[in-house]
Amino acid sequence: MPVLELQESILNSLQNLKSLDALKKLFWTQLNYERVNKELSRRKLTDVVANELIDEPLLLASGGANNAFHVIYARLSSEDLSRQSERRVVDYLLKEHPYALFVFSNKLRSQWHFINVKYDNTLQKRKLFRRITVGEGEQLRTATERISLLDLEKHPNASPLDIQTLHDEAFDVEAVTQEFFREYRKTFEKVERLIDWNTDKERKRLFTQKLFNRLMFIGFIQKKGWLKFQGSIDYLSALWEAYLKDDHTSNKNFYKDRLSHLFFL
16 A cells, blocks of 8 residues: 555544554554454453453454564553553563553543553663554644554564564654654744744744744643633644634734734733
């Protein structure tokens, strides 16, 4: 499947990831993992680990030579995704599933974490937990791009170590950060060029920096779920949608009528 077509398909799945069936479709159909769908017995779990979960962990899918790489899904018993709870479960499951991707949801399956575990280069080989978050209010562009890199269509007989390396690269925080700042700079410069005020370059740059800083702050607090507009916690998108429905005149624009009231009055 072409990359852009795959990403569009995965984005649609992530936007509608509210059930186990949707997760199965993602791995079995779109990312080309082998179907397993086997429950892992709770009787083998310690009491501490079992108490974190509402159901048995599910060996959802496998991949590579001898199907030795595993995708394991676990549903937490809590309303929110607890990183401490996830770590307890992963630490236990890694003993029998050393090459694996772990997917967690909260009790309602409204929040999801895709977790990659990588060992650092120290003598202690500390485990680094790296997450991709999916759920209401999340911006899914980066999640879509990184998860699409997990496609096994071109790696049908890869070793579990090679597939683990593929996952390590997809969850590479440095690569994601670099991509973010490339896009940030490109967007920043575009907005700065669009400002047609009769002012000097330094004042225009300072204004653009202030605007972006405040947009980033709004993005941060909306991700926390602290802002709502017309019932949606995706605050800025809801604000834009409401603006599009307005009865516009030639004197109206989104910045003047919406954003400036947030930031500069």
